[in-house]
Amino acid sequence: MSSRKSGLSLDRRQxxxxxxxxxxxxxxxxxEQALAANGRMKVSWYGGQDTHERMQKALKxxxxxxxxxxxxxxxxxxxxFWDRLPVQYAGGGAPDMHRHSMTYLYSYIxxxxxxxxAPYIGSTIDISQLYPGVVDIGTMNGKTNAxxxxxxxxxxxxxxxxxxxxxxxxxxxxxxxxxxREISIALGKAGGDQHYGTNDSGxxxxxxxxxxxxxxxxxxxxxxxxxxxxxxxxxxxxxxxxRDEQGAPPPAVTSESAGFxxxxxxxxxxxxxxxxxxxxxxxxxxxxxxxxxxxxxxxAEGPDNGHLIRALxxxxxxxxxxxxxxxxxxxDFLLNDEEAxxxxxxxxxxxxxxxxxxILSKSVDKTSVMVLEYLKDLRAHAxxxxxxxxxxxxxxxxxxxxxxxxxxxxxxxxxxxADEFFSQAVSILR
Amino acid sequence: METVxxxxxxxxxxxxxxxxxxxxxxxxxRTAFVFLLPWLLGLIFLTTxxxxxxxxxxFSHYDLLSPPQWIGLENYERLxxxxxxxxxxxxVTTTYVLVSVPLSIAMALVIAVAxxxxxxxxxxxxxxxxxxxxxxxxxxxxxxxxxxxxxNGLVNMMLGGxxxxxxxxxxxxxxxxxxxxxxxxxxxxxxxxxxxxxxRQIPKEIVDASIMDGASPVQRFFRITLPLxxxxxxxNLVMQTINAFQAFVPAFVISDGTGGPIDxxxxxxxxxxxxxxxxxxxxxxxxxxxxxxAIIAVFTAISFYASRFWVHYES
Numbered sequence: 168m169s170s171r172k173s174g175l176s177l178d179r180r181q182x183x184x185x186x187x188x189x190x191x192x193x194x195x196x197x198x199e200q201a202l203a204a205n206g207r208m209k210v211s212w213y214g215g216q217d218t219h220e221r222m223q224k225a226l227k228x229x230x231x232x233x234x235x236x237x238x239x240x241x242x243x244x245x246x247x248f249w250d251r252l253p254v255q256y257a258g259g260g261a262p263d264m265h266r267h268s269m270t271y272l273y274s275y276i277x278x279x280x281x282x283x284x285a286p287y288i289g290s291t292i293d294i295s296q297l298y299p300g301v302v303d304i305g306t307m308n309g310k311t312n313a314x315x316x317x318x319x320x321x322x323x324x325x326x327x328x329x330x331x332x333x334x335x336x337x338x339x340x341x342x343x344x345x346x347x348r349e350i351s352i353a354l355g356k357a358g359g360d361q362h363y364g365t366n367d368s369g370x371x372x373x374x375x376x377x378x379x380x381x382x383x384x385x386x387x388x389x390x391x392x393x394x395x396x397x398x399x400x401x402x403x404x405x406x407x408x409x410r411d412e413q414g415a416p417p418p419a420v421t422s423e424s425a426g427f428x429x430x431x432x433x434x435x436x437x438x439x440x441x442x443x444x445x446x447x448x449x450x451x452x453x454x455x456x457x458x459x460x461x462x463x464x465x466x467a468e469g470p471d472n473g474h475l476i477r478a479l480x481x482x483x484x485x486x487x488x489x490x491x492x493x494x495x496x497x498x499d500f501l502l503n504d505e506e507a508x509x510x511x512x513x514x515x516x517x518x519x520x521x522x523x524x525x526i527l528s529k530s531v532d533k534t535s536v537m538v539l540e541y542l543k544d545l546r547a548h549a550x551x552x553x554x555x556x557x558x559x560x561x562x563x564x565x566x567x568x569x570x571x572x573x574x575x576x577x578x579x580x581x582x583x584x585a586d587e588f589f590s591q592a593v594s595i596l597r
Numbered sequence: 598m599e600t601v602x603x604x605x606x607x608x609x610x611x612x613x614x615x616x617x618x619x620x621x622x623x624x625x626x627r628t629a630f631v632f633l634l635p636w637l638l639g640l641i642f643l644t645t646x647x648x649x650x651x652x653x654x655x656f657s658h659y660d661l662l663s664p665p666q667w668i669g670l671e672n673y674e675r676l677x678x679x680x681x682x683x684x685x686x687x688x689v690t691t692t693y694v695l696v697s698v699p700l701s702i703a704m705a706l707v708i709a710v711a712x713x714x715x716x717x718x719x720x721x722x723x724x725x726x727x728x729x730x731x732x733x734x735x736x737x738x739x740x741x742x743x744x745x746x747x748x749n750g751l752v753n754m755m756l757g758g759x760x761x762x763x764x765x766x767x768x769x770x771x772x773x774x775x776x777x778x779x780x781x782x783x784x785x786x787x788x789x790x791x792x793x794x795x796x797r798q799i800p801k802e803i804v805d806a807s808i809m810d811g812a813s814p815v816q817r818f819f820r821i822t823l824p825l826x827x828x829x830x831x832x833n834l835v836m837q838t839i840n841a842f843q844a845f846v847p848a849f850v851i852s853d854g855t856g857g858p859i860d861x862x863x864x865x866x867x868x869x870x871x872x873x874x875x876x877x878x879x880x881x882x883x884x885x886x887x888x889x890x891a892i893i894a895v896f897t898a899i900s901f902y903a904s905r906f907w908v909h910y911e912s
């Protein structure tokens with residue numbers, strides 16, 4: 168009787184026991200769930216909406232083919248991704264496999280934060296089809312800390328209609344720097360007030376790299392700059408001369424042009440735009456007028472045109488990940504699986520193998536085919552080197568942008584700016 | 598009269614131990630403690646400990662990715678002597694605070710006095726004027742500001758229509774900071790609400806008496822309203838100064854996280870963020886945070902010290 172009664176109405180002590188017990192049960196339950204999440208492989212990447220959709224689709228296919236490897240995903244735009252990743256590494260919550268950018272790759276390799284994938288190469292990860300360089304560029308001291316997920320090159324995009332109208336369409340072949348300047352100025356003048364030839368690329372470090380490569384130098388040599396101060400003065404002066412005559416927009420326009428939708432070409436203020444070749448697809452999506460793609464200017468003579476075709480984004484695995492073997496499986500899948508290659512298209516950049524290039528040229532749209540053709544043609548003329556960047560590249564990039572800007576606003580001369588760049592580079596690259 | 602009296606906000610009382618209380622109060626004190634516990638735990642684990650941690654790390658070289666190394670005062674030395682960009686950020690932030698805080702308080706005061714009448718339309722306008730502050734430092738407002746003051750923005754469309762030469766206001770280092778200052782002044786709602794409450798508490802007898810004596814509205818404002826509101830002005834001044842020193846979102850959104858053009862909108866906290874998260878100098882960023890705390894403390898102390906010369910406490 169009494170037991171029945173206590174079953175019906177709880178006194179305070181019992182209530183306490185029940186709630187404590189309930190809380191413990193709840194906590195255990197959650198703990199179990201958290202453990203389950205630990206068993207899942209966390210995959211993360213940066214990119215735009217298109218990248219997020221395609222990556223998720225590819226991962227779904229991966230899980231279908233490998234039901235024993237459940238995954239969770241995390242994705243963000245480039246800047247947010249890179250603000251978050253160091254914190255995740257510091258706090259121990261880094262994803263098991265993630266996209267890495269050459270801008271920051273060597274900051275992570277230097278500190279021994281990435282797992283060595285070399286033991287998986289040949290067994291789990293098939294690299295036989297990949298272009299030479301895709302693996303090398305993430306390999307240092309015999310350790311492969313990252314494997315490229317693309318191969319891309321710098322390129323010049325142009326609005327066909329505007330070039331036709333200005334009568335300069337035929338002049339792109341064998342484009343020299345002087346020719347580039349003349350065309351840009353002609354296009355700016357043809358457009359009239361507030362129109363320019365191309366975007367101001369004086370602050371783009373990767374474009375400067377192309378420029379110094381054409382002079383037989385490199386962006387970096389060991390842990391320092393690999394070119395001379397005079398090279399930078401020439402580079403900055405070139406862009407100053409572009410701005411002076413409507414070849415490139417004034418700095419006030421440039422400082423507002425971050426993001427594809429704000430590019431002067433998209434805003435109908437410029438006829439050309441420089442960028443990474445696969446960005447043609449992103450720019451075309453924002454414009455009605457048809458775009459073309461061409462190699463960047465190069466000097467009349469020289470063994471090659473100084474363009475570098477190399478992996479700029481990678482797949483990497485944290486050294487602390489417990490799922491390195493599973494991550495290796497996924498890397499192989501994303502690089503070699505024919506369906507995955509087709510799903511991803513050009514969203515991660517140009518293809519990393521001839522196999523991928525062939526699959527894509529049959530499946531992608533007209534604009535993407537232009538990118539594939541561009542890379543194919545370029546391979547015949549480009550440099551064979553695939554130099555990597557070094558830790559501190561990201562900071563140097565914003566420094567160059569700022570200095571190019573201050574020349575534009577007449578607060579420094581190209582000489583001052585080059586001095587400043589070299590003196591700051593010493594402490595940044597230290 | 599019952600205006601908030603800032604000096605009276607702080608009073609001391611001897612701490613009393615629980616054992617010294619009468620038994621009936623002892624239980625009460627314990628209950629109070631239990632109710633305070635969630636907040637106390639938050640204070641200790643989410644505020645005090647991280648703050649202590651950041652203070653210790655400010656003496657280290659810490660890049661987030663590898664273990665911190667003790668480097669003594671090097672971060673502080675670099676801040677004060679070897680980092681022109683830091684000094685630039687200090688200059689930008691101080692200009693922002695010194696210009697936008699007084700103007701936004703003046704704006705809030707004027708609007709509050711103008712809207713102090715108890716009419717239905719005044720209520721409506723109070724709501725409307727408060728709206729920008731509800732949107733506050735939100736990203737949406739930053740984006741909106743870009744649309745208004747950008748190269749192809751609303752302002753340029755109007756100026757261009759009138760035949761003026763236009764420039765991108767946020768893309769030009771001469772004007773970019775001033776656009777942010779205007780944005781701050783525009784968000785005067787919070788101090789305005791506080792002033793409104795203060796204006797309503799001014800005793801009607803005093804106002805009536807001054808009208809009888811033939812004081813003009815301007816005289817009434819300067820001789821009655823302003824002195825009686827001075828404690829609130831001090832309060833708003835201190836709060837707004839602290840807020841303005843910590844401003845981050847508007848500069849981040851409008852300059853795309855760069856503080857550009859050429860560092861003209863490089864707010865203190867924005868530079869701190871860039872150094873800590875983009876350039877892997879978290880130890881340095883923490884040193885910056887502690888120096889900012891000191892700067893804010895000094896400005897607050899000056900405000901309080903100077904207040905004895907102009908704040909009028911009626912008692």
